């Protein structure tokens with residue numbers, strides 16, 4: 001692992017940065033439950049489309065405060081929905097504040113939130129949406145859904161692709177024929193429509209957990225086929241390599257040769273391929289949620305946060321912070337692409 | 353199937369009887385090996401010499417039953433350490449590979465898995481108790497003349513000679529009864545070749561396995577082998593002891609420069625032709641400078657004694673024609 005990081009750093013500083021950025025991003029999203037200042041469903045009814053809160057260190061009289069603070073805001077112009085700050089009371093940002101009880105990691109209940117301000121003021125790092133819900137909390141919480149769908153989906157695709165591609169390529173014959181025809185059937189459909197029709201096979205009123213797993217299944221079902229085909233091709237050529245003959249001359253079993261000598265030689269490609277395909281899963285989830293077929297309100301995902309902006313041109317001019325989910329998708333996508341590109345080089349022992 | 357096959361003091365490790373191997377090409381079966389008769393004894397270095405395409409590699413791969421898909425053993429028997437290995441299942445033969453018989457290949461770089469370091473390669477080769485492995489790997493790697501530091505290195509970081517030594521260490525680690533080396537020095541320079549040959553000879557003397565050394569360098573074979581087999585178009589035409597007797601087969605004599613080839617009847621097709629009509633005439637008929645009308649019929653390999661033999665009508669029978 002150390003070697004890997006060293007090589008990555010040596011290969012390019014940018015990809016090294018991407019690697020750590022993604023690790024940190026995934027960690028943050030994993031601990032979303034702990035980090036959020038508000039429950040994702042908590043509404044400030046009087047503060048819809050609130051812009052990101054201003055955080056102050058210096059009060060109106062020019063005094064500096066070591067603790068940052070915010071002011072309570074009120075609607076200034078109901079038509080254009082602009083907010084003004086009420087400078088009479090300062091609300092310092094506090095750690096471990098009390099709020100409505102909520103579930104953390106589905107395990108324990110708590111009233112504590114990591115940070116926040118006293119009511120009636122609110123701290124909205126990324127603003128609020130139509131219902132006055134804190135976008136920062138929703139994005140964080142939604143990232144946990146979107147990112148975990150992508151990772152689980154990619155891993156399932158990877159395993160399925162490895163198994164089918166490996167078997168088809170190594171054993172050939174009728175196994176190969178059957179598996180590859182299945183793969184081809186999956187591949188002839190444009191993936192977006194395949195995704196929609198697969199979703200259409202299930203009822204709309206599923207529980208959110210069911211929807212979550214349904215999306216994972218749909219996305220990995222679409223993803224594994226291409227991977228299986230490519231792995232099969234690689235296995236076909238690798239199994240003719242002399243070192244495979246050598247492994248056989250050592251008396252190793254077919255199983256061991258396939259798993260230990262042939263498939264690992266496809267890794268430098270497959271790991272790169274799945275790294276680059278992760279954003280596709282995030283976008284797939286977003287697309288489904290955007291169409292209202294994915295994660296349902298009030299649960300947030302990057303897709304359905306974005307969906308609230310659809311058909312609402314004013315949002316772009318008046319509440320652009322609602323588009324932040326798109327920005328996050330974009331950032332994640334770029335970082336995975338940079339990393340994937342670097343991995344192709346770094347994972348190949350010939351470049352060590 | 354256990355049989356006791358001993359010849360005097362010498363223990364037969366490998367015995368091949370009347371082996372035919374063919375290559376399936378569409379619906380036809382093209383003969384690749386014909387009527388192979390061969391036995392290898394414990395502690396000897398048997399050199400198999402022949403020109404390119406004569407079927408040396410095919411013979412070696414038949415012995416460990418790793419022939420390419422299109423190749424079939426048509427008939428004949430291969431007996432390895434008293435176990436008949438023709439006609440037994442892949443499962444059974446797998447247990448013998450590496451343990452009874454190991455193979456060293458021509459192009460060492462290609463035969464090492466680029467993803468794994470040398471330590472892993474040795475571990476993969478080793479069939480015994482894993483507890484013993486750590487001691488054994490040091491012993492083996494020093495025995496082939498490498499330092500133990502090399503264990504953590506990857507194949508592409510080694511020179512060709514070092515890679516070949518690694519392959520030898522891999523072949524050696526289970527202490528097999530027979531080691532097959534298929535042109536192990538072709539990819540190496542002259543000096544490294546000498547070192548590798550010396551190493552193989554040391555191993556043979558120390559561990560006493562039978563060794564089947566395949567080469568197309570007759571001089572190398574003459575200087576190192578205890579016995580030499582000459583292959584020509586899928587047949588072993590002569591087996592002789594280099595320092596005891598002079599070879600008699602016309603082909604061997606041509607190879608050794610004792611006599612001139614008969615060019616008159618050779619066309620390109622007869623040289624390239626693998627479809628040998630062995631049932632009709634001697635395989636060397638066209639090129640033979642000593643051919644007689646009598647040679648225009650099937651010729652079988654004839655053992656002169658336990659260890660030497662020839663495939664020629666003229667010299668085969670003790671009665672001179």
Ligand SMILES: Nc1ncnc2c1ncn2[C@@H]1O[C@H](COP(=O)(O)OP(=O)(O)OP(=O)(O)O)[C@@H](O)[C@H]1O
Nearest residue numbers: 384402403404405406407408409410411420568626
């Ligand atoms: N994979 C293969 N597919 C088809 N024919 C093959 C294959 N390998 C070998 N042959 C044929 O089988 C015959 C014997 O080949 P083999 O490799 O045993 O020769 P060789 O004596 O080892 O030659 P060399 O000295 O070049 O290694 C040749 O006529 C060759 O054309």
Ligand SMILES: [Mg+2]
Nearest residue numbers: 408409410534
């Ligand atoms: Mg060969």
